[in-house]
Amino acid sequence: MMENIIHDYLRPKKSFPHVWCPGCGDGIVLNAMVRAIHSLGKSKDEVVFVSGIGCSSRAPAYTDFSSLHGIHGRALPFATGIKLANPKLTVVVFSGDGDALAIGGNHFIHACRRNIDITVVVINNNIYGMTGGQASPTMPTGAYGATAPYGNLDRPFDVCKLAAAAGANYVARATAFQFFQLEKCIKEGIEKKGFSVIEAVTPCPSLYSFFNNTGRGVDMLKKLRDRAVTTQKAATLSPAELEDKIVTGVFANENFREYCAGYAELVEKAERSKKNEESL
Amino acid sequence: MEKSKTFLFVKKNWCKKCGICVEFCPKGVFKLGKDGYPEIVALDKCVECKLCISLCPDFAIFSNPEKKKDYEDR
Numbered sequence: 066m067m068e069n070i071i072h073d074y075l076r077p078k079k080s081f082p083h084v085w086c087p088g089c090g091d092g093i094v095l096n097a098m099v100r101a102i103h104s105l106g107k108s109k110d111e112v113v114f115v116s117g118i119g120c121s122s123r124a125p126a127y128t129d130f131s132s133l134h135g136i137h138g139r140a141l142p143f144a145t146g147i148k149l150a151n152p153k154l155t156v157v158v159f160s161g162d163g164d165a166l167a168i169g170g171n172h173f174i175h176a177c178r179r180n181i182d183i184t185v186v187v188i189n190n191n192i193y194g195m196t197g198g199q200a201s202p203t204m205p206t207g208a209y210g211a212t213a214p215y216g217n218l219d220r221p222f223d224v225c226k227l228a229a230a231a232g233a234n235y236v237a238r239a240t241a242f243q244f245f246q247l248e249k250c251i252k253e254g255i256e257k258k259g260f261s262v263i264e265a266v267t268p269c270p271s272l273y274s275f276f277n278n279t280g281r282g283v284d285m286l287k288k289l290r291d292r293a294v295t296t297q298k299a300a301t302l303s304p305a306e307l308e309d310k311i312v313t314g315v316f317a318n319e320n321f322r323e324y325c326a327g328y329a330e331l332v333e334k335a336e337r338s339k340k341n342e343e344s345l
Numbered sequence: 346m347e348k349s350k351t352f353l354f355v356k357k358n359w360c361k362k363c364g365i366c367v368e369f370c371p372k373g374v375f376k377l378g379k380d381g382y383p384e385i386v387a388l389d390k391c392v393e394c395k396l397c398i399s400l401c402p403d404f405a406i407f408s409n410p411e412k413k414k415d416y417e418d419r
Contacts, residue, residue: 067395067408088402282364283363
């Protein structure tokens with residue numbers, strides 16, 4: 066019998082339905098994350114679920130893990146502190162595109178550089194959904210938003226390239242429609258020692274659709290399904306063919322030294338040198 | 346061995362009528378009702394691919410009868 070595991074992990078006293086709009090991908094990504102954690106056999110107390118501010122960052126309020134709903138863009142500093150204080154915990158961060166790349170952009174690249182064992186799920190809906198549809202750092206050039214009434218002039222960030230270049234150990238991308246791939250990526254990211262970034266491309270059927278006329282959640286999910294190509298297939302396509310595509314798959318799978326392990330070594334080294342000084 | 350009986354239930358007060366289950370079910374188990382909520386019309390065709398319970402963003406589809414009982418008054 067198939068079972069919907071998410072119901073075991075919902076917060077008992079929280080009232081439902083949740084705040085996300087009809088057809089929003091955030092619920093799908095949360096479901097994928099919960100299933101990934103369930104398949105790893107982790108208990109609710111072993112997992113800390115951290116988020117900042119934004120639509121997607123409401124997720125920790127609905128799930129029954131140890132959770133922290135922090136301040137805008139600062140989910141990663143909080144998560145770094147939690148992980149360093151107790152390296153046995155599994156720390157998962159949910160962050161929107163604006164939260165991770167604009168308000169917390171500096172924290173994001175430096176967390177990648179630090180390579181601490183945290184898994185970040187960047188939920189990319191190309192717009193600031195909660196505050197009224199302003200242009201976010203991942204909004205495509207030419208798309209419309211509340212602050213881009215004649216089309217967006219800026220180029221969008223490529224989250225995966227950015228994270229890989231900044232030194233994250235594991236970088237992957239999947240769309241909300243590719244549920245099982247997304248679940249697998251999040252699972253691999255949690256298992257991987259070091260900083261893992263998973264970009265989940267989701268539809269925003271309220272505000273992005275309002276400004277760009279992309280239809281309901283169902284239509285946007287179908288579009289995501291048609292636009293997604295694997296990294297293997299993308300290698301055979303020309304840049305012109307790739308223009309409207311979303312390349313999905315694993316972009317980096319490295320084994321750089323993890324920060325907590327390095328920190329433990331450093332503490333040991335410092336204690337040893339202190340002992341040597343005392344014996345002199 | 347006899348196939349265990351599939352159970353599916355849509356919790357209406359959690360459902361937001363997005364229509365994802367109706368659209369993406371490969372076997373046409375769901376149909377949009379007159380009130381806009383999905384109705385289960387052909388449960389015997391279900392192949393348990395899990396696509397509906399995975400893609401439902403509102404966690405409104407229950408596949409375990411006991412869970413449905415626990416969540417009845419929420």
